[in-house]
Amino acid sequence: MNPDHPSDTSRGATPGTTPGTTPGTSSPLRASLHRETIAVSAGRPTGVGEPLNHPIVLASNIRGEEGVYARTHGVATWEGLEEAIGALEGGRATSFSSGMAAASACLFALAPRVLVLPTFSYLGVRALVNDLVEQARMQVRFVDITDTAAVVEASDGADVVWVETPTNPTLDVADLATIVAGARRTGARVVVDSTFATPVCAQPLQDGADLVMHSGTKFIGGHSDLMIGLVVAADEVLHDRIRHARLVNGATPGALEAFLALRGVRTLPLRMERAEGNARVLVEKLRAHAAVAEVRYPGNGAMVSFVVSDVDGPDGAAADAVCRRVRLLVPATSLGGVETTIERRQKYAGDAHVAPGLLRMSVGIEHVDDIWDDLAEALAG
C-alpha cells in the first residue's frame, strides 16, 4: 500500500486463501476484493439459513467419538477471525490469547539458535528474548532496524530476523523488502510484528516475510476491551508449526474475545482511515509547536510519538505534566482504541533508552479539533 495514501483501496491479493467461504456452503467470494470489502465480508458463515456472524461458541468439549476438543481443533468463533485476518494478510492465520502469546508461538515454532532483534522494539518481546538468552536457549544479535545494511549483515548465520515496523515507541520503519532479500540469501526466516501497521497499512507476507504477528489487542480489536494475538503464516508448513505451537502451549483465545476482535475487523479500515487522517493533522500542528522538539510519524497509521521539551531541552517532567493535564485524551499505556491515548515511555526500564520527554500517542477517531484543543491546552500549561 502506498504510505502516502491512507485510503488507498489496494486489493487484498490473497494467494492461497478464499475470503469468506465455508467449504460446502454457498459460492465463494470473488478473489482480489478490496481490503475494505474483505474486512466486512470474510470469515462469515455462508450457508443458507445460517446466521451472518459465527456465534460465540462457549464449548471446550464437542460430543462424539472423534476426540474433538477446543484446544486441539479450534471453535467456529476463532475460525471466523482467522479466516478474515488470513484473507487480509494473504496467508493462514492462527489466533492466540494475546499478542505476547503470538510472539512466543513464533519463537517456539521457529526455535532459532541465533535471532536478530531490533534494539528498539516492543519491550515485552525484548524481555521474552532476554529470558530465552539467559536460559541459554538462543543467542541474540541486536540491530538498529533502520540500518538495513547492518540488519542484512547480522542475518548471516542467523536463523530468524525479527522485524518490528513501525517500532514501539520510536516509530522507526524498516526496509522490509531489502531485509527479506538479504535473509533469503543467508537462509534466515523473517518474522514481522506488524501491530502498529495493522493489515490496513502493510501486508508483510506480500514483501516475502515468513510470519506476520499482531497484538490484536490494539487496532484490530480497536475498542480497548479485549486481549488477543494473531500469527499469519506464508505457507502450510509454517502454518502447521504455528498451530502445533498453540496446541502444545495452550495459548488459545477466548470465544468472546475472538467474536469481538472479528467485530473490530469489520470496521478496521474505516477506523484506520479516520484515525490516520487525524494523526496527519496533529503531526502538522505538533511540528509547528514551540514546546515540541521532535515529532516521529512513520508516514501512515495512527501512532505518533513526539518529544516535549522546555528551554533546557527534552524534559520528562514537562511530558508527565502534559499527561496529567489532558482531559479528553486518556493517559493510558495501551493503544489502538477508538479513543486517543497518550503515555510517556521512558519511565519504563525497558524503554529507558528513549528521550525522557517522548510521549507516544495513539490517535483515535474523535473529532480532530477536540483532540488538538485538549493537547494544545495541556502543552501550553
Ligand SMILES: Cc1ncc(COP(=O)(O)O)c(C=O)c1O
Ligand atoms: C508492538 C507490540 N507487539 C506485541 C505486543 C504484545 O501484545 P499483548 O499486549 O496483546 O500481549 C504489544 C503490546 O503492547 C506491542 O505494542
